[in-house]
Amino acid sequence: MTSPAVHSDTLDLIGNTPLVLLKGPSEAAGCEIWxxxxFxxxxxxxxxxxxxxxVRDAMARGELKTGGTVVEGTAGNTGIGIALVANALGFKTVIVMPDNQSKEKMDTLRALGAELVTVPPTKFADPNxxxxxxxxxxxxxxxxxxxNQFDNVANRRAHIEGTAPEIWSQLDGRLDGFTCAVGTGGTLAGVGMGLKAQDEKIRIALTDPHGAALYNYYANGELEGEGSSVAEGIGQGRITANLEGAPIDTQFRISDVEGLDWVAQLLREEGLCxxxxxxxNVAxxxxxxxQLVADGRKDARVATILCDTGFRYLSTLYNAEWLAAKDLPVFDWLGSS
Incomplete structure (x- = not known):
């Protein structure tokens, strides 16, 4: 039996996350989905x-000094991460969020001691x-x-140097595909680059929600969105610095309904919220x-990112009235609105 890891620094708790075989998705795909x-x-x-x-990159370059403040614009999760890291290193945090993000994220940021500034959601071209x-x-x-998480490539280095080697090691160097959605592009580009460095044959796929422009960009060369999504933190309309040079081999567009179907199934049947x-991402x-099985790779292995906990969306995804107001299916155990 392996003993749990012991760390002398709380920041060492970041990363080295578990990898789990997802039974329902594996059965649906006809191969292993990890x-x-x-979370x-x-x-x-x-x-x-x-x-x-x-934060560590800014410290190493001498830009972030003792008593300094880290400011970031985020849908919430990056702000929460920055607030925790800044607390551990003695810095202050100011987080700017669109005011349509989940109440749980806002409450969490305030609880962590971050100064929270909310603004109306608007297009990237708007100065506000x-x-x-x-x-x-x-x-x-x-x-x-x-x-500057969108264009600061220290973001994708976290995945080139951390996430990708972890996945490679956890699967003993046997992996055929990786996919996830894009917010900043750091995760998909970084994991893709890191895995391609190990095996160029690994197929890297973009999974794009409706309303984002990247599916059409990689499929047809044009940044053009279609439809809309209520997913927070993903969906991009431009090529960020983190996304530049990303080794994308193929792309999929996934609806909110399909994504919610997997959220429901994974909670109901596998105990993941x-x-x-x-x-x-799972879809x-x-x-x-x-696709890999159809190409003859019957024993394929695919990895993806389980981005965050559902407990961060109790007032939205897990609220019958909210789902009904968005014309989305209500999980049967929540009842009707």
Whole structure:
């Protein structure tokens, strides 16, 4: 029996998350589908990794000094990760979020001691977009840095140096495909680059929600979205610095309904309480697995990211009235609105 890991630094708790075989998705795909349990990070999401690399990179370059402040624009999870990392290293945090994100994320940020600024959701071209607002706040405050998760490539280095080697090692170097959705692009690009360095034949797939523009970009060369999604933290309309050069081999577009079907099944049958981004990732992994099997790789193995905990969405995904208001199917155990 292996003893649990022992750490002398709380920040060492970030990363080295478990990998679990997902039975239902594996059966649906006809091959093994593995989920990287990023909800096991201290901040309960994959974004802890980017937060740690970004803050340590700013410290190493001398930009973030004692008593300084980290400012970031985020859908929530990166802000939570930054707040925890900043607390552990003695820094302050200012987080800017769109005001349509889950109440649980906002409450968590306040509980962690971050200063929370909310702004109306708007297009990236609008100067009042949460990303641009966070940049201005950083520029206007002394001894403050802007984390800039979308275009700061310390983000994807977290996955090149951390997540990808972990997956490779956990699967003993036998992996045929990897997929996830894109928010900043750091996870997909970083894991893709890291895995391709181990085996160029590993198929890397984008899993895009409706409303995002990347599916069409990789399929047809044009940044053009179609439809909409309620998923938080994923869906991108531009090629970020983190996404530049990402080794994307194929792409899938997944609806919220399909993603929610997997959220429901994984909770009901496998005891995993996840957010919608994880459900969309799992749907993409099943699609990739089926593609690999159709190409003759009957014993294929596909990995994806289980991004965060469903406990972060109790007022949305797990609320019958909210689901009904969005014209989404209500989980049967919640009853009708």
């Amino acid at each position: 989920g990287k349990c990023e 096991a990070n201290p901040g309960a999401s994959v974004k802890d990794r980017a937060a740690l690399w970004i 977009h949460f990303v641009h607002t966070s940049r201005r706040i950083a520029e206007e405050n002394e001894n403050a840095i802007w984390a 996840l957010g919608l981004s994880s459900g969309i 993409g992994a099943v699609a990739l697995g089926r």
